Amino acid sequence: MRVTFLGTGDAGGVPLYGCDCSACTRARADADFRRRPCTALVEAGDTRILLDAGLTDLTERFPPGSLSAIVLTHFHPDHVQGLFHLRWGIGKNIPVYSPPDSEGCADLYKNHGLLEFRRLSKFEPVTINNLVLTPLPLIHSKATFGYAIEDTDGQRFAYLTDTAGLPPRTEAFLKNWRPASFALDCSYPPQSSLPRNHNDLTLALAIAETLAPAKVWLTHVGHEFDLWLNNNSHVFPRQIVVACDGDVIDV
Amino acid sequence: MRVTFLGTGDAGGVPLYGCDCSACTRARADADFRRRPCTALVEAGDTRILLDAGLTDLTERFPPGSLSAIVLTHFHPDHVQGLFHLRWGIGKNIPVYSPPDSEGCADLYKNHGLLEFRRLSKFEPVTINNLVLTPLPLIHSKATFGYAIEDTDGQRFAYLTDTAGLPPRTEAFLKNWRPASFALDCSYPPQSSLPRNHNDLTLALAIAETLAPAKVWLTHVGHEFDLWLNNNSHVFPRQIVVACDGDVIDV
Numbered sequence: 289m290r291v292t293f294l295g296t297g298d299a300g301g302v303p304l305y306g307c308d309c310s311a312c313t314r315a316r317a318d319a320d321f322r323r324r325p326c327t328a329l330v331e332a333g334d335t336r337i338l339l340d341a342g343l344t345d346l347t348e349r350f351p352p353g354s355l356s357a358i359v360l361t362h363f364h365p366d367h368v369q370g371l372f373h374l375r376w377g378i379g380k381n382i383p384v385y386s387p388p389d390s391e392g393c394a395d396l397y398k399n400h401g402l403l404e405f406r407r408l409s410k411f412e413p414v415t416i417n418n419l420v421l422t423p424l425p426l427i428h429s430k431a432t433f434g435y436a437i438e439d440t441d442g443q444r445f446a447y448l449t450d451t452a453g454l455p456p457r458t459e460a461f462l463k464n465w466r467p468a469s470f471a472l473d474c475s476y477p478p479q480s481s482l483p484r485n486h487n488d489l490t491l492a493l494a495i496a497e498t499l500a501p502a503k504v505w506l507t508h509v510g511h512e513f514d515l516w517l518n519n520n521s522h523v524f525p526r527q528i529v530v531a532c533d534g535d536v537i538d539v
Numbered sequence: 540m541r542v543t544f545l546g547t548g549d550a551g552g553v554p555l556y557g558c559d560c561s562a563c564t565r566a567r568a569d570a571d572f573r574r575r576p577c578t579a580l581v582e583a584g585d586t587r588i589l590l591d592a593g594l595t596d597l598t599e600r601f602p603p604g605s606l607s608a609i610v611l612t613h614f615h616p617d618h619v620q621g622l623f624h625l626r627w628g629i630g631k632n633i634p635v636y637s638p639p640d641s642e643g644c645a646d647l648y649k650n651h652g653l654l655e656f657r658r659l660s661k662f663e664p665v666t667i668n669n670l671v672l673t674p675l676p677l678i679h680s681k682a683t684f685g686y687a688i689e690d691t692d693g694q695r696f697a698y699l700t701d702t703a704g705l706p707p708r709t710e711a712f713l714k715n716w717r718p719a720s721f722a723l724d725c726s727y728p729p730q731s732s733l734p735r736n737h738n739d740l741t742l743a744l745a746i747a748e749t750l751a752p753a754k755v756w757l758t759h760v761g762h763e764f765d766l767w768l769n770n771n772s773h774v775f776p777r778q779i780v781v782a783c784d785g786d787v788i789d790v
Contacts, residue, residue: 305628306603306653325624344595344620352557365623365645369595372616373576377556394616394645402557 289332289419289439289539291447291471295343296531297323298475298486298510299366311514324533325366326449326508328471332439335417339435339447341384346370352379357416358403360386361449362432363393375401385414387423387431408433411461422465424458426451429485434458436465445539446470449508452485454495462499468539471531472496474506477516489513496528505531540583540670540690540790542698542722546594547782548574549726549737549761550617562765575784576617577700577759579722583690586668590686590698592635597621603630608667609654611637612700613683614644626652636665638674638682659684662712673716675709677702680736685709687716696790697721700759703736705746713750719790722782723747725757728767740764747779756782 302323303312315321325342338358342365343349361367363386371384375396381404386392388407397405408414410433413422418440423433426448434448444467448454451473454462462470472495475486483491486508496504504527516522517530524530553574554563566572576593589609593616594600612618614637622635626647632655637643639658648656659665661684664673669691674684677699685699695718699705702724705713713721723746726737734742737759747755755778767773768781775781 299624300627301624305598305625306630307628347556369620369623372620373550373552374556376551377558379557 289330289437289443289445291445291537291539292329292331293327293471293505293507293531293533293535294329294349295324295327296507296509296533296535297325298508299325299364300510301325302509302511302514304511307511309511309515310518311511315514320532321514322533323509323514325369328447330419330437330445332418335419337416337419337421340367341370341374342366342368343370344373346374347377352377355382357383357385359416359421359435360384361426361434361447362387362428362430363389363391363396364430364450365393367450368393368396371396371403375399375403377402383416385416385421387433389431411457422461424448424461425455426458427453427455436461436467439539443539444468445537449473450486452483452487453491459498467501469501469503469505469537470499471505471507473508474530475508475510475513477513489516493525493528496525502527503537504528505535505537507531540581540688540694540696542696542788542790543580543582544578544722544756544758544782544784544786545580545600546575546578547758547760547784547786548576549759550576550615551761552576553760553762553765555762558762560762560766561769562762566765571783572765573784574760574765576620579698581670581688581696583669586670588667588670588672591618592621592625593617593619594621595624597625598628603628606633608634608636610667610672610686611635612677612685612698613638613679613681614640614642614647615681615701616644618701619644619647622647622654626650626654628653634667636667636672638684640682662708673712675699675712676706677709678704678706687712687718690790694790695719696788700724701737703734703738704742710749718752720752720754720756720788721750722756722758724759725781726759726761726764728764744776744779747776753778754788755779756786756788758782
């Protein structure tokens with residue numbers, strides 16, 4: 289199984305519009321430091337699943353027939369906004385799996401075009417060609433699922449964003465399931481009070497310590513966390529990596 | 540007053556995802572034939588107003604402070620989707636004028652960030668620096684305003700999309716107001732039955748004939764209309780022009 293981080297940014301992204309902090313200035317000068325909307329591509333054999341659809345150039349990145357399915361973590365605009373354009377295309381329908389959310393986002397349900405929405409249920413695995421995904425409830429301001437993803441070789445990866453901490457059943461599932469690695473929401477540097485909706489570094493490291501996988505990729509990174517990383521000679525435990533747009537993991 | 544058509548496409552744009560018609564194939568091969576989400580920039584002196592915000596790269600096109608205001612025709616995603624990202628920026632608020640629409644689009648009102656939404660009322664002019672805009676109700680599936688726009692020299696331009704026909708009071712206003720030129724929704728080639736929500740060429744030409752301005756720019760063009768234009772040696776009256784992305788009018 290191969291995972292490509294197509295986007296590792298929070299809703300505002302890096303550079304943040306109007307911000308002149310050193311992280312944003314660097315990203316404006318050098319595209320390697322940009323962070324686009326949080327998105328990952330998971331591939332196994334000829335199965336290609338897009339996790340979230342916040343990139344606005346999906347029609348250019350993914351020619352018709354190149355995606356087995358899109359799987360959404362939740363319906364906030366930065367995770368679904370690329371569907372507003374894609375849906376009007378013609379040809380074969382694209383399955384879009386999502387948490388149960390009666391609202392969705394804007395008029396996506398009403399005018400679904402070639403998108404075929406399919407509702408998932410928590411902890412009920414779905415098989416998409418070569419991959420089995422188990423939806424794991426997260427803690428966010430809208431119904432949100434992370435995903436435990438297993439390929440036919442038994443390789444295991446989890447994708448856990450957007451969330452602030454983990455619900456007890458999700459934590460218990462992951463402790464038992466033991467993924468080799470996972471991607472984890474880490475939007476903020478350490479905060480003085482408990483953050484809402486997203487992990488700060490303190491919460492993210494606590495989750496990493498509890499679950500103790502071989503590798504944790506921090507994603508959904510905001511400019512303040514990038515700035516903090518620039519200004520602090522923080523040494524992460526060996527298994528913690530801050531993901532960048534374009535990073536590829538072979539699980 | 541200068542008007543730049545930044546986007547002249549319908550919601551699906553040209554090329555349409557998955558479509559291999561000759562209009563879409565041409566646009567895929569040659570970016571000059573692409574049609575992005577329908578958007579115009581109106582400039583007069585140092586006043587710069589963006590009409591609609593469906594372009595998804597607004598943060599790159601318009602550095603902080605470069606827009607006097609954004610004015611929305613309505614809250615369909617292809618007219619507002621660029622705001623989802625822009626709003627999270629920092630710095631000076633950006634005024635966003637719109638028709639009264641209690642829903643808006645997705646969570647734009649709730650999480651408005653640096654956008655400062657201001658509701659307009661039909662036929663009640665608003666002055667934005669060097670320009671006076673009068674909101675004109677249109678006929679669409681969501682509350683939609685066209686705009687009669689006048690600069691300090693008395694030059695007059697109207698922007699009339701999205702609409703299928705014109706309401707009587709809007710038509711009467713425009714007959715009396717006599718803009719030198721206007722942009723007009725023309726999404727489809729001639730249809731066999733009366734189109735809904737958008738003009739076809741038949742409706743657009745009828746409006747042009749009734750109001751008889753010096754120039755009409757057809758916009759919000761779908762791929763079927765481009766295909767029809769390729770396949771039909773249609774001769775337009777001299778005052779009718781099909782707008783292209785990047786076209787500039789000096790009114």
